[in-house]
Amino acid sequence: MNQPFISKSKKTLIPMGLLALISACTVNPQQSAVLTLAEQGHFAAGGKVIQSEGQFNGEQLFNPAGQTLHGDHASVFYQIPVNARPHPLVFLHGAGQSAKTWSTTPDGREGFQDIFLRHRFPVYVVDQPRRGQAGQSTVSAEITPATQDQAWFNMFRLGAYPDFFEGVQFPQTPQALNQYFRQMTPNTGAYDEQLISDAMAEVVKRAGESILVTHSQGGGPGWWTAIKSDNVKAIVSYEPGSGFVFPENELPEAMPSLTGTLTATPVTLEQFKKLTQMPIIIYYGDNIPVQVSDNPGQDNWRVRLKMAQLWADTINRHGGNASVVHLPEKGVYGNTHFPFSDLNNQTIAGLLSSWLEQHHLN
């Protein structure tokens, strides 16, 4: 359970300087086989209340007249370790996922939730509004059982179904794939970046000065959370997939790919400049092509990585501090769209841990 931060994969070659840094992080006397918590719990954050017209009549319980509905909140599970570090990690999942994203990996190893608890970070794992345990929505939704497992297999870059990529950092067992597919859970109302970031601002209000960790679709509401709240002290984004915010006068050209065209989201310069006030790091994994690919599942990420790089350049040009780490360029190979639960997630955690240390955030 208490694995070192060094991947056992043959393909993972880590430069010596980086290795030294990672090794430094592994020497953590607080790590042990036991998780020691000062506190844990659940709460709802943010959300709306809607009300039907009329007067509630207690003799007609399910007549909506005058009754309210509380919905569109985030649902949050938090754990505070003993001797906690000052800044919690607040985790926001991606499309079709829930707080489960950050827990146990598909093959039963520890995920980022446990790994960083062992590093004495308080952790807050969120179900965003209209997802998972935060399913109560103020708008209607039709949920249809869409057969899409193979689409996600390709889109999340496990391989080209049914083949796994060579050296992919995903456990190639039917059991793990079964668990992975069952992590998906649908929206119970329309996806709404503003609504999600409104709730996330309430999450970090309660968590305190936080390090926000987002994944994929969560990238977009993540930027908005930092625009809306003063409690986001750093952002870590794994493979942000949409919602890159640019100053309205500096929008990049739309980027066509085999899964559609990626466009940027315009914000005011004042909103954008909020994002220059904190260190930001973005990670992308392996098997992302540079040229147009004939595999839509891979081509999708070609334009996202490109826009992330443009985005970081724009942040930095405005005086900010953003960097994009394309993991294979650092000698870390085989990562899927879920680096934090991949086979080498201890290595991925080590990279993040080093970055947090560099920015005095641990």
Added chain:
Amino acid sequence: MNQPFISKSKKTLIPMGLLALISACTVNPQQSAVLTLAEQGHFAAGGKVIQSEGQFNGEQLFNPAGQTLHGDHASVFYQIPVNARPHPLVFLHGAGQSAKTWSTTPDGREGFQDIFLRHRFPVYVVDQPRRGQAGQSTVSAEITPATQDQAWFNMFRLGAYPDFFEGVQFPQTPQALNQYFRQMTPNTGAYDEQLISDAMAEVVKRAGESILVTHSQGGGPGWWTAIKSDNVKAIVSYEPGSGFVFPENELPEAMPSLTGTLTATPVTLEQFKKLTQMPIIIYYGDNIPVQVSDNPGQDNWRVRLKMAQLWADTINRHGGNASVVHLPEKGVYGNTHFPFSDLNNQTIAGLLSSWLEQHHLN
């Protein structure tokens, strides 16, 4: 955080014999302010796989042809304390609820999940198929934002909205009520007792010989879980609301109430007899009328308590060991439909703890 098992409510009068028993439970050297876990994690259990006809084409990712969908599983979060007792508690929520039911109370006190972890029980908290983080369903659903908060206020016996019952064990603050209403989360597919109990049988297969703890609507699939699995060693049911199983030749008469007519579920004698093989305890709270009430929210529980008593009598007549505890008759007053998160939940936990001890289940 580490409160004794004695309620501070003025109305809670506990008989001396019982008090001694409860006091014995509070003297637990393992309890401390710190939660010490050997392990925690998340997994999916059970479920189905459906597949669209045809052949998957990786160039058309979201063409369903040939693709599969994994759904209808349970999603489970588990925590194993250090020096764990042998039998885990496996918790199944009620209608409109999720695993959150068992976590922090609406006013931020510890729920049964933490209380029993401190008593060194492994805990497994479940989102049943088509609920919460187990939202991926193999059937369609239309979700509509029904304004029903006041209905649940009355139905869950907090009071007759907007008035709380006198002495009710619910925190009467707007903040607590807000958190309480936000615990609700909708079905993402039709409620299906057989499907839920199929998945629950897989949960207890993994958890090992378990004490199954159910709430409200969860009572029904709870009985079926014990019929389907040999790993249910005891059942604790808080205010079971429907799905009472009786031998097909011994069905009680239907029981009309102001919220509809409660009927029993016929099973074979062989299935029923499975439930005579383990100790079972059922708890109901306060403000349940004996005669027809003009408050549907209360009247609903009049017939459920009555059927539970008939049910326990039938179990015992067949050689089983079931009891129904109507809490006010034991001097424990003011409990709502959620005794395990009520203000006196430490008292409620103490009663359960004593019962487990009596049955050598701790």
